[in-house]
Amino acid sequence: MSRYSAAEIEAKWQEAWDKAEVFRAERSQDKPKYYVLEMFPYPSGRIHMGHVRNYTMGDVIARHKLATGHNVLHPFGWDAFGLAAENAAIEKGVHPAKWTYQNIADMKEQMKPLGISHDWSREIATCHPEYYRHQQAMFLDFLEKGLVYRKNAVVNWDPVDMTVLANEQVIDGKGWRSGAEVERRELTQWFFKISDFSEELLEALGGLDNWPAKVRLMQENWIGKSRGIEIPFERMDGQPPITCYSTRPDTMRGASFVAISPEHPVSRDLALNNPELAAFIAETRKMDTTEAALEKAEKKGIDTGITVRHPVWPEVELPVWVGNFVLMDYGTGAVFGCPAHDQRDLDFARKYGLDVRNAFYLPGEEVEVQDTALVPPKSEKVVYIDHFAGIAEVTSQEGIDATIDWFADKGLGTEQVKYRLRDWGLSRQRYWGCPIPVVHCETCGVVPEKKENLPVELPYDEDGKPIDFATPGNPLDRHPTWRDCACPKCGAPAKRETDTMDTFVDSSWYFARFTAPRAETPTDMVEAGYWMNVDQYIGGIEHAILHLLYSRFFARAMHICGHLPEKAIEPFDALFTQGMVTHAIYQTRDDKNRAVYHFPEDVEEADGTMRLKATGEAVEIVPSAKMSKSKKNVVDPVNIIREFGADTARWFVLSDSPPERDVEWTAAGAEAAFKHLSRVHRIVTEIAESDSPANAEADTALLREMHKTIHDVTGGVESFGFNAAIAKLYAFTNTLARSQAGAEAKREAAVTLVQLMSPMTPHLSEELWSTLGQEGLVTTAKWPEADDAMLVNDTITMPIQINGKRRAEIEVPKDMDKAEVEKAALSNDAVIRSLDGAQPKKVIVVPGRIVNVVV
RNA sequence: GCGGACGUGAUGGAAUGGUAGACAUAUCGGACUUAAAAUCCGAAGGCCUUGUGCCGUGUGGGUUCGAGUCCCACCGUCCGCACCA
Numbered sequence: 001m002s003r004y005s006a007a008e009i010e011a012k013w014q015e016a017w018d019k020a021e022v023f024r025a026e027r028s029q030d031k032p033k034y035y036v037l038e039m040f041p042y043p044s045g046r047i048h049m050g051h052v053r054n055y056t057m058g059d060v061i062a063r064h065k066l067a068t069g070h071n072v073l074h075p076f077g078w079d080a081f082g083l084a085a086e087n088a089a090i091e092k093g094v095h096p097a098k099w100t101y102q103n104i105a106d107m108k109e110q111m112k113p114l115g116i117s118h119d120w121s122r123e124i125a126t127c128h129p130e131y132y133r134h135q136q137a138m139f140l141d142f143l144e145k146g147l148v149y150r151k152n153a154v155v156n157w158d159p160v161d162m163t164v165l166a167n168e169q170v171i172d173g174k175g176w177r178s179g180a181e182v183e184r185r186e187l188t189q190w191f192f193k194i195s196d197f198s199e200e201l202l203e204a205l206g207g208l209d210n211w212p213a214k215v216r217l218m219q220e221n222w223i224g225k226s227r228g229i230e231i232p233f234e235r236m237d238g239q240p241p242i243t244c245y246s247t248r249p250d251t252m253r254g255a256s257f258v259a260i261s262p263e264h265p266v267s268r269d270l271a272l273n274n275p276e277l278a279a280f281i282a283e284t285r286k287m288d289t290t291e292a293a294l295e296k297a298e299k300k301g302i303d304t305g306i307t308v309r310h311p312v313w314p315e316v317e318l319p320v321w322v323g324n325f326v327l328m329d330y331g332t333g334a335v336f337g338c339p340a341h342d343q344r345d346l347d348f349a350r351k352y353g354l355d356v357r358n359a360f361y362l363p364g365e366e367v368e369v370q371d372t373a374l375v376p377p378k379s380e381k382v383v384y385i386d387h388f389a390g391i392a393e394v395t396s397q398e399g400i401d402a403t404i405d406w407f408a409d410k411g412l413g414t415e416q417v418k419y420r421l422r423d424w425g426l427s428r429q430r431y432w433g434c435p436i437p438v439v440h441c442e443t444c445g446v447v448p449e450k451k452e453n454l455p456v457e458l459p460y461d462e463d464g465k466p467i468d469f470a471t472p473g474n475p476l477d478r479h480p481t482w483r484d485c486a487c488p489k490c491g492a493p494a495k496r497e498t499d500t501m502d503t504f505v506d507s508s509w510y511f512a513r514f515t516a517p518r519a520e521t522p523t524d525m526v527e528a529g530y531w532m533n534v535d536q537y538i539g540g541i542e543h544a545i546l547h548l549l550y551s552r553f554f555a556r557a558m559h560i561c562g563h564l565p566e567k568a569i570e571p572f573d574a575l576f577t578q579g580m581v582t583h584a585i586y587q588t589r590d591d592k593n594r595a596v597y598h599f600p601e602d603v604e605e606a607d608g609t610m611r612l613k614a615t616g617e618a619v620e621i622v623p624s625a626k627m628s629k630s631k632k633n634v635v636d637p638v639n640i641i642r643e644f645g646a647d648t649a650r651w652f653v654l655s656d657s658p659p660e661r662d663v664e665w666t667a668a669g670a671e672a673a674f675k676h677l678s679r680v681h682r683i684v685t686e687i688a689e690s691d692s693p694a695n696a697e698a699d700t701a702l703l704r705e706m707h708k709t710i711h712d713v714t715g716g717v718e719s720f721g722f723n724a725a726i727a728k729l730y731a732f733t734n735t736l737a738r739s740q741a742g743a744e745a746k747r748e749a750a751v752t753l754v755q756l757m758s759p760m761t762p763h764l765s766e767e768l769w770s771t772l773g774q775e776g777l778v779t780t781a782k783w784p785e786a787d788d789a790m791l792v793n794d795t796i797t798m799p800i801q802i803n804g805k806r807r808a809e810i811e812v813p814k815d816m817d818k819a820e821v822e823k824a825a826l827s828n829d830a831v832i833r834s835l836d837g838a839q840p841k842k843v844i845v846v847p848g849r850i851v852n853v854v855v
Numbered sequence: 856g857c858g859g860a861c862g863u864g865a866u867g868g869a870a871u872g873g874u875a876g877a878c879a880u881a882u883c884g885g886a887c888u889u890a891a892a893a894u895c896c897g898a899a900g901g902c903c904u905u906g907u908g909c910c911g912u913g914u915g916g917g918u919u920c921g922a923g924u925c926c927c928a929c930c931g932u933c934c935g936c937a938c939c940a
Contacts, residue, residue, distance in 0.1 A: 214935085217859065221936055228940085246940060259940090299938075325938040335940045343856085344938060375856095420939060544935080656867050656879065664867070668880060676879090679894090724869070727878035734878090737895095799874040804921045806874050807907075830907055844920050850873045854920045 004681035006645020006763070013766040014115050022066075022779055023117045025073040027530050034070040035531050036062045037511055039539030039547070040077045043125075044084065045103035047110045049581035049627060049665055050540070052637045053653040057578055057722065058538050059116045060654070060759040064717045066117070067758070067783035073531050075514040076111075076118035078104050080127035081503045085432045089469035096432040096469075097460060100127055110638050114646045115762055117779075122517045126506035127432070131513065133455030134522035135505065136437040140448050141561035143438075147193050150446065153425060154263065154285075154328075157185035162473040163429040164189070178472075184285045190436060190499065191423040194553045198223055198419035201552055210574035212660075215544045222545050224420025229404050230332060231413035233258055233308035236317060242266060242308060245331030245416065249407055250399035253385060254338040256355035258308055259301065259323035259348070261333040267322045270304055277302055277322060284324045299348045300324045311412050312388045323348065331418060340369040360384045363393060424550065426502045429474040431458065431467070433500030441487035441494040450488045456496065474498055507547055508554035511537075511571055512564055523563045532568040541577040548575070576720055579662040581653065583633040585622035586610060597632040600667065601639075624664045635665050644674040647761035651677060654722040654760055676730065677764055680753070683737050684768045687750045694742035702741040705732060706749045707790035713756045714786070722760070729757055747772060752784050792848075800825045801852040807834045810851075818845045825851045 017023065038058040041051055062074040085096035092099075104125060111118075124131050142148040156165040160178035164187065194201075202223045205216045228247035235241055242258060260266055262281040271278040280302050301321040310316035318336070325344065326335060339349035339356040346369070349356055356369055360382040376382060378397040389406035391399055407413035427436065435456045437449040449456055459482040461467060467475050476482060476498035487494035509522070515531040516524035539547075555571040558564040564571075586603045587595040598619060603610050609618050627634045640649045652673040657663035709732040716725025736749050751772050758765035758778045769778035792814050798821065800808045808830035812821055822843045825831060835855065842854040 214859070218935055221858065224936085224939070226939075244940085248940075323938090325940095327939065330939045337940085342940070345940085418939080420936095541934085658868080661868095666867090666880075669867085672880065675893095682894090723867090724878085727869070730878050797874090801873080801921070804873095804919095809874080833907075842920065844873095846873060846921095850921085852873080852920050 004678040004764070006647060006677075007642075009767045010113065010115060010646055010763040013763045014112070016766070016777065017115075017117075017779060020777065020780075022777065023072075023074065023119050024121055025071065025075075025119050027527065028071050031069055031071040033073065033531060034062075034065040034536075035073045035515075035534045036065065036536045037075065037514070037534045037538070039537070039543060040079050040507070040510060041107070042082055042084070043078045043080055043100055043103040043107055045106050047107055047637050049635060049637055049649075049653065051111075052114065052649055053581050053659075053663070054538060054540075054578060055111075055114060055116045055118075056650045056653055056760075057576070057659055057720075058536075059650075059762075060717060060722060061536055061538075062117045063759040063762060063779065064783065066779065067755075067781065069782070072117075073514070074117050074119055075122040075124075075517070076116075076120065077122075077124035077510060077514065077517075078107075078126065079503065079507050079510070080104065080125040081132075081433045081500075081506055083430065083432070086430065086469060089432075093469075095460065095466065097127065097458075100125075100432075113641050114637075114650070117762075122514055124510065124513060124517050126434075126503075126510065129455040129457050131510075132434040132506070134513070135434050135501070135509070136449070136454045136456060137451055138509070138522050138558065138561065138563060139437060139501075140451060141563070142192070142557055143448055145557075145560055147196075147557045147560065148190060148426075149193060150188055150190055152186055153189050153191070154184050154186050155189065155425065157183045157187070159183060160472055164425075164427065187427075189425050189427040191425050192553065192557070194424045194550075195419060195421055197553055197556055198225070198421045199417075200556070201421075201549065202419075204552070204570055208570065208572075208575070211572075212575065212577055215541070215548065215575060215577060218544045219549055222421065222549065226418050226420075227404070228331075228416055228418060229407050229413040230416045231311055231336075231407060233311060233318070233336070236307045236309060239306075242320065242334050243332045244334045244336045245418065246336060248338070248341065248400060249403040249413070250384070250387075250389075250391075250396065251338040251341045251359040252310075252312055252336070252403070253387065254340040254357045254359040255310060255318060255336040256339055256349060256357060257318050257337045258320045259326050259335050259337050260304075260320060261326040261328040262322055262324060263328035264322075264326075264333040266304075266306075266320075266334075270306075270322075277304070280322065280324075299344060299351070301348060301352060303352070311407075319354070321348075321352070329422060330420070339373065341373055341375055343373040343375070346371075346373045358385060359387075360396075360399070424502075424504075424553070426505055427499040428502055429477075429498075430500050431469070431475045433503060434506060435476070436497045436499050436501060438497045439485055439487055439494045440497065441490060441492060443492060444487055444489040444494075446497075447487055447489045447494070453488070476500070504546060504550050505554075508550045509558060511551070512555070512558065512568070521563075523558070525562075525565065528563075528568065529565045532564065533571050533573045536574045536576065537572040538576045538578060540580070544577065548572070576659070578659050579657065580626050581665050582624040582662050583627050583635060583665045584624050585631045585633040586619040587622060588612070588617055588619055597630075599632045600635060624662070626662075627665070640670060644670060645677075645763070647677055647764045648674040651726070651761055655726040657723060659720050659722050676733070677761060679737075680733055680757070681764065681768065683733065684750045684754060685771055687736075687743065687746045688768075688771045688773070690743040690746065692743045692746075694744060695740055698739055698741040699745035702735065702739045702745050702749050704790050704793065705735045706752050707786045709756065710752060710784050711786035711791060714783070717759060726760065729753070732756075754778060755781060755784055796848060798825075798848075799850050800828060800831055801850065802831065802834050803854060804852060807831060814848065818847065821845050821847070821851060825853065 036058050038054045062072050066072045080100050085100050088094060088099045089096045158165050158178055158180055160180035202225055205219055208216060226247050228245055229249050230243050230245050232241035232243045244258060262284045271281055301323040304320045304322060306320040307317045308320055310318055337345040339346040340358045358369055363381055363383050379395055381393055381395050383393045384391050384399060389402045391402050404415055408415050435458060437454060437456045439447045439449055441447050459479055463480055469475060483495045485494055485496050511534050512523050512528055516527035551571060555564055556569045559566055559569050586598045590596050602613055603619055604613050610621060611618050625633060637649060652670050653663060709728055712728040713725045732753060751774060754765045754768045755778055762779060765778045794814055795811050796814050797809050797811055799806050808828050810824050810828055812824055822845055838855045840853045840855055844852040
């Protein structure tokens with residue numbers, strides 16, 4: 001009998017699938033469509049276990065849908081623009097394009113042996129001009145519709161690399177790559193008008209029933225809706241009023257100062273004649289923007305000398321301060337300070353000797369605030385002091401609502417709903433990204449490039465010489481000729497925009513492009529109309545906000561520009577966020593007691609401890625952490641596939657842990673998975689060759705188990721319960737191995753087992769399907785259906801509880817009525833003994849489940 | 856600080872409010888073998904007074920005939936957001 005040889009089997013069946021083109025998706029009205037998508041990868045050059053887990057999950061869904069009669073679209077591509085390519089260019093002197101395309105080729109070679117049911121005929125790479133020219137075309141459409149615009153904005157600027165950095169690229173106030181102190185600099189940048197969609201993006205979250213609640217909540221918080229009021233404060237010097245935004249106008253009685261942002265127009269005006277203030281503003285510019293730094297940063301301010309009138313008590317005058325803690329891009333850039341009910345304002349007030357006055361007390365505790373601001377939960381009742389809105393003892397929330405109405409009624413303020421969500425700055429001073437297709441003309445200003453001139457393609461050399469990436473700054477800026485062009489409007493010599501787009505733009509519409517990846521327009525509305533939406537999207541939780549929010553915005557913007565049908569404005573019907581693959585870290589200590597990390601393959605067990613293979617030195621084991629090259633706790637999928645085969649890797653990453661949680665990769669676990677698949681191979685091969693006679697009782701028992709397994713595994717596969725489905729398959733394999741059933745029943749069971757396993761272990765399943773003499777491919781065979789009649793045994797075992805504690809069991813026919821079950825239970829010896837003469841008060845019979853006798 | 860999730864054997868984890876610990880790992884025992892590997896069979900939450908016993912799903916309360924599951928409080932861990940007025 002042949003042994004299980006994964007290498008042989010897997011190559012053979014992958015070739016068979018390719019030849020039959022079973023994964024090629026074509027539009028068809030015969031079957032319901034199903035679009036399953038895993039978040040596409042960045043082509044770093046190596047696949048990792050996280051990829052294996054992600055694509056295997058998608059593959060299980062895709063293959064199951066294929067077997068249940070769906071027309072499945074399961075495409076694959078590359079999120080290919082990005083900083084890493086430019087870093088490689090700097091470090092290794094290789095052109096970003098060459099590096100990226102080589103990585104794509106390498107990763108493809110590592111991906112293929114996994115046997116994922118991707119339709120490779122739809123492969124796309126975002127760095128290819130055939131992709132980004134459509135992105136440029138859409139940019140122009142967005143521009144026309146006012147969905148993208150240019151404005152001055154304060155950004156993180158790395159003075160050494162001479163580029164804008166995203167917030168997450170600023171670590172402890174320093175550029176993550178250069179280590180230079182990041183400055184806040186005002187630049188003219190392109191922005192997508194995502195803030196116009198704040199309410200809609202928030203509202204529509206409610207309809208995303210098949211998204212994790214966690215992701216919806218994160219987006220809700222990110223959008224950050226708040227209801228408040230804008231109140232103008234009249235200036236005593238007769239200048240135009242300063243308008244403050246507040247969500248707590250109920251605390252107005254305690255207002256003791258107004259604070260404005262250093263970037264507020266009033267601050268800027270004053271700074272022109274006030275060197276001290278000008279210096280203060282310059283200093284705040286340089287301030288760190290990181291959370292930790294902001295937390296520690298001192299609240300500082302400067303008195304402007306201006307005073308304003310209290311809007312409710314005109315006799316009260318409030319000083320206006322410039323505060324380094326006031327944000328210009330939220331609200332109006334001006335706030336009133338109420339030290340009694342805001343800790344930050346209190347700290348500020350104490351520092352600069354400003355008044356502290358309560359607006360309310362807690363019921364029965366009439367004490368003035370001293371060192372701790374009084375901020376009870378909004379649902380708690382407080383006692384408002386001589387309140388202008390005519391309220392006394394109500395909850396803070398009621399106080400807020402009443403006050404907003406009061407101000408609005410009196411015409412003293414305007415109710416305002418604000419969102420934290422800000423417009424999406426897409427300009428990057430980078431080479432390896434999609435060029436922004438506009439031209440700067442001295443006479444016409446900023447002019448969109450003509451569509452027929454697209455793509456605006458990246459230059460691949462400097463007029464014959466390789467582009468110099470080592471010099472900091474954007475190579476596009478210093479390219480000798482690339483910028484030169486004719487103004488699309490007047491024809492005069494003009495200069496191209498050298499900023500490129502944030503790579504999140506590339507990934508905000510690729511799912512739509514997959515529906516017609518070779519179309520001459522960004523999308524083909526017939527194809528998009530047929531395939532959209534993505535029925536199941538799968539990826540990491542790390543994209544919960546950025547990518548998934550940007551894509552929701554993009555789908556709306558694309559719809560406005562006629563690139564997507566209306567039904568696709570929420571592009572992902574169902575979302576699943578999978579956990580990571582983790583691994584223990586093996587480390588030793590150097591002479592300075594610093595950790596030295598070791599790869600798992602350099603470590604082995606000896607005498608009950610883990611030791612370095614080379615020296616025998618014992619290693620410390622640090623509990624499981626996300627696989628990371630720097631900690632060396634990585635396992636290369638390529639090695640695993642070589643050693644055990646793809647099916648083993650696939651089986652293992654799905655077993656053991658629920659898919660939304662992290663799974664720890666262990667050598668023992670991988671080996672166990674391999675042993676199990678070998679066992680299935682052996683058992684099924686034996687069955688294929690067996691001719692033992694029928695055994696009525698054992699045959700029925702086996703087939704009953706088979707139908708239960710069909711039911712459970714199908715349920716597991718359809719609800720992301722892959723680990724539970726696999727547990728059922730283990731159990732059924734054990735049942736099959738021990739069964740005394742005849743060859744015919746065993747063959748039927750084996751065929752079903754192989755089929756149920758096929759989404760997880762498609763190669764092994766194809767092999768055994770053929771061993772069992774089945775026609776065609778298991779991949780395209782119809783998924784088995786459970787026979788309801790076989791799911792319940794003729795007699796069932798019911799536990800009997802007395803006062804909720806299990807005391808006995810009875811065997812009863814499955815359809816015995818309640819009264820008879822009760823009678824049977826009460827006449828059971830163990831029950832009689834346990835009752836010890838006591839009279840049951842009540843007997844609860846849950847048919848088919850349990851009996852509870854209450855005494 | 857605000858918001859959220861999760862706490863079950865040695866370990867990963869099962870369990871529509873209905874027999875807690877399925878399935879797997881590690882462990883132990885047995886069979887086969889000259890031996891090993893492979894394979895097969897079996898044991899295994901804790902406690903004692905070994906009983907058809909008691910206790911047991913982070914802690915304490917509650918709802919229920921019945922709670923790992925629902926509710927409240929606390930403890931712990933993890934995640935997201937945060938000078939957002």
